[in-house]
Amino acid sequence: MSLLLRVGLATVALRVAADPTIDNLVPAQYGGIPSPPLGYMVDNMRANSGLGYPSPAKSITLSDIIPQVDSKGQSRCCPVGTINDGTGCVFQESSVCEKGTILQGNVCVSVDGPQCPGNLKFDGKICRSDEPPKCPGLSQYNLATNQCESSSGPKCPPTYNLDKGTCVSDSPPSCPIGYSEKNGLCVDNFPPVCHGVNQVYDKGSCVSKDPPSCPQGTKPQGRKCAGVVPPVCAGKARLDRGHCVLAPECPEKYKFNTWVCVREDDPVCSPGVFKNGICQADPTCPDGYTYDAIADTCTYVTELHCSSGYKIFTAPSGAKGCCKEGTDDFDGTFCSWEVTESECPDGTEYKEGYCRHPSESPSCPDLYDSVDGRCVKRTVPRCTIGSYNKGKCILGDPTCPTGSQFNGKECVLIERASCPDGSRLVGDKCISLDQATCPQGQRQEGDDCIHEESPKCPPNTILDNGVCKHPDIPICKSGTNYLNEHCTLPTLPTCPKGSMISDGKCVAIRPPQCPEKHRYCGATHTCVPTGPPKCPEGLVWDRYHCVSRRPATCPEGYTRVGPTCISKNDPRCKEGFVFDVKSQGCVSKDEPKCPEELSFDGTKCASPRSPECTHEGTTYDPKTQSCIAAPPGCPEGTDFKNGECVLRTPPQCPDGTELKDDSCVAIRGPECEDSLTMVDGRCVSEKPPTCGDGTTWDGSRCVIGTRTSCFNLEVCPPIGAAALPAPSPEV
Structure with a gap:
């Protein structure tokens, strides 16, 4: 049960494999058609909602999983609405739709879909060709851009280079000597100046050469004076984010791990060993068998054998063969023995002083397989205790010492970690109830001691971002203007004739040039023909493919609805049943039968x-x-x-x-x-209640299932949890 509790919430599509655990729920087959992958099933359910018949998952709990007996009397736990077929829990198969169709909502839909003429393919809307169109002249079709493009790219004038679809001049924008181009302006190579006494230019302002001053033992820090010595904690406590903290303490053989005290040793397994969060043991094999870890089976190996009157021989090449008794030699193909006369027994031939016959292939006993010249018999490993799963015997959860409990990984002490006197456990630290101390005249702010006085600046200056700023404006030389911390000329940088400045480059005003009957495409920076591509007769170009003028059609007996062909024959059920859209199956007209003196009330007897x-x-x-x-x-x-x-x-x-x-x-x-x-x-x-044959x-x-459904298995976790973190105190 503990394993089931770990499942939490799981959405499962049904087909329970031979192992009746919840982990082995996989999609089943329906209607004789192989099951699609789970992702397809979910998408298909959404698609059906367009017809007005969505197929949501059905929520089940452990109470909906009941024992089911197969034809051999073997029992398996299966969800309500499924049957035990001897290999797993499956839906009762039924064919309410004719061959070649599947049920969607309340109609039978062709598995092939609408058909297109010739080699055209239906893409869900139209019939299109996968063959590229023919392009004019020497241009070629580019599948990536879906257009015809010239084999020669766009050209730029001399002294210009093509760069991201524009022609860029080899000559950069130019400014007078002593100036440089920056952001489309000519900027003085020298910064602005400040002429005031004891002033210097700094980042667009005139600032005092003297920094802000603070009392002895402190230094400027923004708009505050911070002590050069941090706050001091008493004893063994250390400062951490403004608090004095100590390490939490755990009993002997326990260590503190983030929130709780955990056992230093692994949990105890008796029997078995603790590995990967569970107690497990090695599986055993019957006498004479050896365990094959790669194949995860027990194997018994014996030699190949021959039929009566024959003996096995090994050729120099390593090949094995069965030869008649009395054989002296085997060359890999023929068995032979030396004779003095040319007469040989029936079934043999004489050649160069030897009687010989073709060898027979050695074989293996029943239930054995021939593997690399040996006979191998396999069987499933077994567990003397526990249950077998993937090469190991699962024995369950381990045990922990008194006062601790297993959390799925390690032994956790139920009691909280302790803290030294005068401190309290908060998260993963012991917070001291005593504050850190600062020198006289200073107060604690986080990990700093802040003086009561603020930094002081010289007269006629103000403190701003750690410097003392003057109100004076920086001055530029005559003929320039102060702009964005620079001295700039009123005239713009110059570019060669026929170009203009853009992003610090001289860019040609005209776009790149293309060959005759081609135009420049700015989106792909290529040359494309002025006319559209040509498609085969009967097809037209839709900017992406050559498509047919005629729509896709459905075979006789089907009606096209969007991307599907719907059969004119409705879903059918055998006599005594009616098709039910909600359950997507055939529902019995008769009520389920109940024992004598009981009646069916709609859900129960x-x-x-x-x-x-x-x-x-x-x-x-x-x-x-x-x-x-x-x-x-x-x-x-x-x-x-x-x-x-x-x-x-x-x-x-x-x-x-x-x-x-x-x-x-x-x-x-x-x-x-x-x-x-x-x-x-x-x-x-x-x-x-009991149902008739063929229903469940x-x-x-009582229904006949026709398609796979999904179940939401909802299981609650155990009540309570050990060693939850304490609420944070106000410190």
Whole structure:
């Protein structure tokens, strides 16, 4: 059960493999058509919603997984609505659509789809050709850009180079001597100057040569004076993000790990060894077998053997063959023995002093396979304890020492880590309740000590970004203007005739030139013909492909709807069943059968009789689903109100009953006879209703499944969690 709890929430498509664990749920086949991959199934369900019949996943819980017995009497746990076919849990197969079609919503759709003439292909909308069109002249079709392009690219005038679709001059923009081009302007190579006393130019301002001053033992830090000595923590505490912190402490053989104390040693497995979060042991093989880790099987190896009257021989080449008894030599093809006469037994021939015959191939006993000249028999490894899974025996969770518990990886101490006196555990640190101290006249701000006084600047200056700024404006030489921290000329940089400045380059005004009957395409920086590509007769160019003027068609008996061919024959069910769109299957017209004296109420087999009340003087109330006695009585002179005898004594109920919501309710609840169980106020059989041959119970009806569905398996985690982090204190 612990393994199931780790599943959490999992969306599964059904086909349970031979191992009846939840991990092995995979798609099943439906309608005789191989199952598509899960991603296709989900997309297909969304596609069907366009027809108005979406197929959402059905939520199930562990209570919906029940034992199912196959034809051999073998049991397997399967979800409600599936059957055990001996290899897994599958949907009852049915063919409600004719061959070559599949069910989508409430119609049968052709698996082939609309057809196109010739070698054209249907792309979901039109018939198109995958062959490229013919291009005019010497141009060639470019599949990447879907256009015809000249084999020779665009050309630029002399002294210009093609750069990202523009012709760029070899000569950069020019400015007078002493000036450089910057952002399309001619900028003085020398910065602006400040003529004030004790001033210097810095980043667009006139600033004092003297930096801001702070009291002794501090230094400027922005608009504050920070101490050269950080805050000091008492004892072994260290400063961390403005707090004095110490390391959390754990008991012996435990270490602190982020939030909790964890055991230094691995969890204990008895039997088995702890590995990858579980207790496991090596599988065993029957006597004489050896374990093959690569193939994950037990193997038994024996030699090849020959039929009666033959003996196995090995040729110099390594080949093995079966030769008749009395053979002296085997060359890989023929068995031979030396003779003095030319007469040889039947089935042999004489050659150069030898009788010989072709060898027979050696074979392996039944249930053995021939592998590399040997006979190999395989069987599944077995576990003396635990369950076998992928080359190991799974024994379950390990044990942890008293006071700790296993969290799926290690042993975690249930108690929180401890902290030294005067500190408290917050997250992964022990925060000291004592603040760090700073020198007199300074206060703590984070990891710094800040002086009460601010940095001071010389008169007529202001503190800004760590410097003392003057109000004076930087000065440029005559004929230039101050702009964006530079001295610039009023005239722009110059470019060669026929070009203009752009992004610091001289770019030709005219676009690149193309050959005759071609034009320049700015999107692809290529030369394209002025006319469109040519398509074969009957096809037209749609800017991407050569497409047919005629639409794709469906075979006789089908109607085209969008990208599908819908059969004119509706889904059909055998006699006694009707097609149900919601379940996408055939539903029995007859109600499920229930045991004698029980009737089907729509979901369960229920008794028509109400549950019996065993306590004398009580009757069953279907509204409250409890056994109710006569109204409670109060002593003389009191009134019954809101479940109480007001002013004197509480109301009295007969023995064996208790007061609930103004009624006397039997302490012992209602009961059902025999093997029935009370559910929602009715006596219900624990066994599900039975259905006719070829149908299965899906939780509400007898159906014949026609397609794969998806189940959402919802399982709750265990209540509570150990060693949760404490709330952060206000420090």
